[in-house]
Amino acid sequence: MTINFKLNDKAVSLDIDPKTPLLEALRNDFELNGPKFGCGLAQCGACSVLLEGEAVRSCVIPVAAVNGLNVTTLEGLGNQQNPHVLQLAFIEEQAMQCGYCSNGMIINAAALLSRNQTPEKKDIDKALAANLCRCGAHPRIVRAIQRAAKSLTKDVT
Amino acid sequence: MSSTRRQFLQGSGALVAYFSLPASVLAQYTSPNPGQTKELRGNTSLDTWIRVEAGGLIVISVGKVEFGQGIRTALAQIAAEELDISMSRVRMAEVDTAHSPDESYTFSAMSVQQSGTRVRKAAAYARQVLLAHAAKTLNLPTAELSVVNGSILHNGQPTGIDYWEILEGKDFDRVVPDDVTAKPLEQYQVIGQSVPRLDIPDKVFAKTSYLADQRMPDMAHARVVRGSSPDARLLEVDTSTVAAMRGVLKVVRDGSFLAVVAEREMQATQAAAKLAESCRWQAKKTFPDASRVSEWLKSAKSQTYPVAERLSLSEKAAVKVHSAQYSRPFLAHASIAPSAAIALWNGKVLTVWSHGQGMYPLRGAIAHTLGLKQQQVRCVHSESGGVYGHNGADDAACDAAAIAMQLPNRPIKLQWSRADEFRGEPYGSAMMVSTRAGLDSQGRIADWQQDIWSCTHSTRPGGAAGAGNLLYAQQKQKPLSVPPPRVIPQPIGGADRNAVPLYDIPALKINKHIVLEAPLRVSALRSLGAYANIFAIESFMDELAVASAVDPFEFRLAHLSDQRARRVLERLREVSAWGQIPTYGTGKGWGIGFAKYKNLSAYCAVFVSLSVDQKNGQVTLDKTHAVIDAGLVVNPDGVRAQIEGGIVQSASWTLKEQVKFGSLGVRSTDWMSYPILGFSEVPELDVEIIERRDQPWLGVAEAAQGPTAAAIANAIFRASGKRLRDIPLTALKILSAVKDPQFA
Structure with missing residues (x-):
């Protein structure tokens, strides 16, 4: 079955078993590294991507479900030349240890910042409640998101 | 253990630790100047470690691997420092048995001590070789030359040549001699700086990283x-x-x-x-009752090993005797x-x-x-x-x-x-620690007895001898035999890591009992037995402080003559707001825990303040402070990150975690059946480093695990009035303790 969707602002088309998890299509067919396999059970958040701007778990979404929709991965959020404020903030705060969960943290934070540009700590805790970090980088991740939020509001004013 | 290896200083009153480690291993801990360590672990050729590469780069090759601890950034800093080049000129080669030096495992918080020391020596020697070539090319005395970012200067002026012109990678096929002089501490520019991690940009931009x-x-x-x-x-x-x-x-x-x-x-x-x-x-196996693992450990077939003994046990008159038992369950590494x-x-x-x-x-x-x-x-x-x-x-x-x-x-x-x-995965072993101490009439510890029950903490499949530890090797048609449980001797210790209190205790006797057949797969989990031993010792110190009616800081300091240990605790007392927190049964409390990791490495003291909801037993961690002394620090932010992460992970183990199993096998199979600490449960963290540039660098990655566990238990005691000794310290256990007037 052919699936057509927008991936990181580019129209793409893929002939694939429609039941294939979106995560596998992104990693194996489009060779993207952003979303990670962590549990395959929508429990840890490492595989998060933005679907129409909302953070979703790509490990449990069949690729057919994104037909006609917009998917954004960490790669689409920004790159070295044109980084997203969250990517910069994660570097500035050194907000990771192994970094395997960082994709999920940044994607879910991006979704949060798109609806709330001045999140308090409790808003961040809530937005990342189902994102697991095993290294204990939580306080740095929160700081990075707050830093990114601050730079966003500064840009606006 | 052979009795010839034991140094049993009978009657001397000195601490006897039973060890059988080669002197070179010990030297890594005790050498006052790690730059003078003699061994490069057999990798003596300079070009094994360092390569001058076209394009103005220097490639550093090590055997230690990165898994988020920032080690490769720290090692790059050491190389940059010794070679007088900027960080941007350093490339860390991937670890590959085709060309990397063999540095065994990346473990036990030893990478800066081991690999860092070797890189320092190799880089210092590489600079020496390069400078000698430059002197020859320029026909100038070496003493008049210096290096800035790889460029050779003569009396501070550019000479027009640099490392890359001099050598193009030749002439590094030579043995690194024993007597290499490393850069004096006063000249450090890169070591001691919080250089950003080299791997983070690629990770946030989703380049090939994993x-x-x-x-x-x-x-x-x-x-x-x-x-x-x-x-x-x-x-x-x-x-x-x-x-x-x-x-x-x-x-x-x-x-x-x-x-x-x-x-x-x-x-x-x-x-x-x-x-x-x-x-x-x-x-194949029958599983013990998961809820009674600690009792099972004591009843299972085990072998006893002496850990330490100071004689004249109970010679001094103890007027008050106190005893307690502490335990921890099987814990999973549970990588994301x-x-x-x-x-x-x-x-x-x-x-x-x-x-x-x-x-x-x-x-x-x-x-x-x-x-x-x-x-x-x-x-x-x-x-x-x-x-x-x-x-x-x-x-x-x-x-x-x-x-x-x-x-x-x-x-x-x-x-x-x-x-x-x-x-x-092989879990960190469940453990049981039983302690008994006598207090003299002045409220000082007169004697201390401790027994530890545990499975092995090391089943690494190292080389042919350990191959039988691999799952495939055990499952295949013709399985390899499983090696007997490995017992890591003192002073580093496995089950008995940090079993010997650092405190001044006149009489002491410690034994470990290693269970011969583990009911589950077990191996090394961050800090091995230190987590449970420090939890037990530091909880028990708190209990003894209460029994002596002395403040827990004071009680520890009164038994502590190690000056660096004292400073860490004294500083923790200064930075934590312990005096302002209401205490004993008010629902709020604070606690401390301290250890010198392995009794050989970094000093770490942790303060935790928390709240206990008396209605449901729920613990909320409010604030933690940590003070660490790891000698010469290569990357302060890296040290802070390791301690922060250690505190959060240890808090997760201590409050929530336990591998569940039953007659049908392991029941912890996902994040629902093995929950870990989440964002809303992580406290504010504050880490302070006491830097001692003149002291050898020490690993920090495992230093916070034990102290954090004890600080939490001690804080729960002050908040709820109940002493919990069986990890995990869950809301349910706290609630039933609070509701039970008999619970002590």
């Missing part, structure tokens, strides 16, 4: 199928149905080892699920990234990409298991999630290797599922 990001032409996908516990025997399976499924390349069965390879990943997952349906397994590996057999050489902690030991183990010569196996490190000790990485590497041998010339990417990892 093993999972490696894609090779013609790569096939594999999955393994295991029973509900990894030692289950496969009695029956229908492989023919699955072999005929679309995309399936091969079903691999060897004894109880079962795997499937397919063209596409989903085909492999579906085929594995189908295989699993037709499997009939027989569990389930183990994975890639393997390729080309008919001559087997290449294995792995995120394990030691590429050389892995190579030996895989070669032995598969009946290959060591030279036929190449192991290449590729990073994945944090490992926190010996998790499933080595097992997955050998699984992938065994599968690849069946499909020559196709790279095989094996991905363990979440359940594969939770069921298959």
Whole structure:
């Protein structure tokens, strides 16, 4: 079955078993590294991507479900030349240890910042409640998101 | 242990630690100037460590691997410092048995001490060689030359030549001598700076960073199928149905080892699920009652080893005797990234990409298991999630290797599922620690007895000798024999790591009892036995302080003559707001925990303040302070990150975690059945470093695990009035203690 969707602002088309998890299509067919396999059970958040701007778990979404929709991965959020404020903030705060969960943290934070540009700590805790970090980088991740939020509001004013 | 190795200083009153380590290992801890360590672990050739590369780069090759601890940034700093080059000129080579120095495992918070010391020596020597060449080229005395970012200066003026012109990588084929003079501390510019981690930009921009990001032409996908516990025997399976499924390349069965390879990943997952349906397994072991593991440890068949003894036990008159028992359950490493590996057999050489902690030991183990010569196996490190000790990485590497041998010339990417990892990884052993102490009439500790029950803390598959520890080696048709439990002797210790209190105690006797057959797979989890021993000792110190009616800071300081230890505790008292927190049964409390890791490494003291909800027993961590003295610090932010992470992970172990198992095997298979600490549960963290540039650098990665656990238990006691001694300190346990007036 052919699936057509927008991936990181580019129209793409893929002939694939429609039941294939979106995560596998992104990693194996489009060779993207952003979303990670962590549990395959929508429990840890490492595989998060933005679907129409909302953070979703790509490990449990069949690729057919994104037909006609917009998917954004960490790669689409920004790159070295044109980084997203969250990517910069994660570097500035050194907000990771192994970094395997960082994709999920940044994607879910991006979704949060798109609806709330001045999140308090409790808003961040809530937005990342189902994102697991095993290294204990939580306080740095929160700081990075707050830093990114601050730079966003500064840009606006 | 042979009695000849014991130094039993009878009657002297001196502490007797039973050890049988080579002097060189001890020297790494005790050498006042680690730059003068004599050994490069057999890798004496300079070009093993350092290569001058065209384009203005210097490549540093080490045997220690990155798993998020920032070690490669710290090692790059050391090289940059000694070579007088900027960080941007340093490249860290991947760890590959084809060319890297063999530095064994990346473990035990030893990488700065071991690899850092070796890199310092090699880099200092490389600079010396380069400068000698420059002197010759310029026909000037070496003493008048200096180096700035690789450019050679003469009396401070440019000479027009640099490292890359001088050498182009030649002449490093020489032995690093023993007497290399490293840069004096006063001249440090890079060491001691919080240089940003080298790997973070690639990770946030999703460049190729992890093993999972490696894609090779013609790569096939594999999955393994295991029973509900990894030692289950496969009695029956229908492989023919699955072999005929679309995309399936091969079903691999060897004894109880079962795997499937397919063209596409989903085909492999579906085929594995189908295989699993037709499997009939027989569990080999019976499991003890998970809720009574500590009692089981005491009753299981074990071997007793003396740990330490100061004689004249109970000679001094103890007027008050206090005793207690502490325990911890089996704990999982539970990396966010389930183990994975890639393997390729080309008919001559087997290449294995792995995120394990030691590429050389892995190579030996895989070669032995598969009946290959060591030279036929190449192991290449590729990073994945944090490992926190010996998790499933080595097992997955050998699984992938065994599968690849069946499909020559196709790279095989094996991905363990979440359940594969939770069921298959070797856990940190459950432990029981029983303590008994006498207080004299002045309220000082007169004597101390301690007994430790534990399974082994080390089943690493290092080389041929340890190969039988690999899952595949145990499952295959002709299994390798499983090595007997490894007992790591003092002073480093395994189950008895940090079993000897650092406090001044006149009489003391400590034994460990190592259970001969573990009910579950076990191995090294961050800090090994230190977590439970420090939890026990530091909880018990608090209990003794209460019994003596002395403040817990004061009680510890009164028994502590180690000046660096005293300073860490005194500083913690200054930075924490302990005096302002209401205490004893008010629902709010604070507690402290302290240790010098392994009694040889970094000093770490942790303060925790928290609240206990008396209605439901729920603990809210409010604030933690840590003070650390790790000697000379290479990267302060790296040290802070390790301590912060250690505190959060230890808090998670202490409050929530426990591997669940029953007659049907391991029941912790996902994040619902093995919950860990989340964002809303993480306290504010504050880490202060007491820097001592004149002292040897010490590893910090495991220093916070034990002190944090004790600080939490001590704070819960002050908040709720109840002393909890059995980890995890769950809301349910706290609630039933609060409701039970008899609970003490």
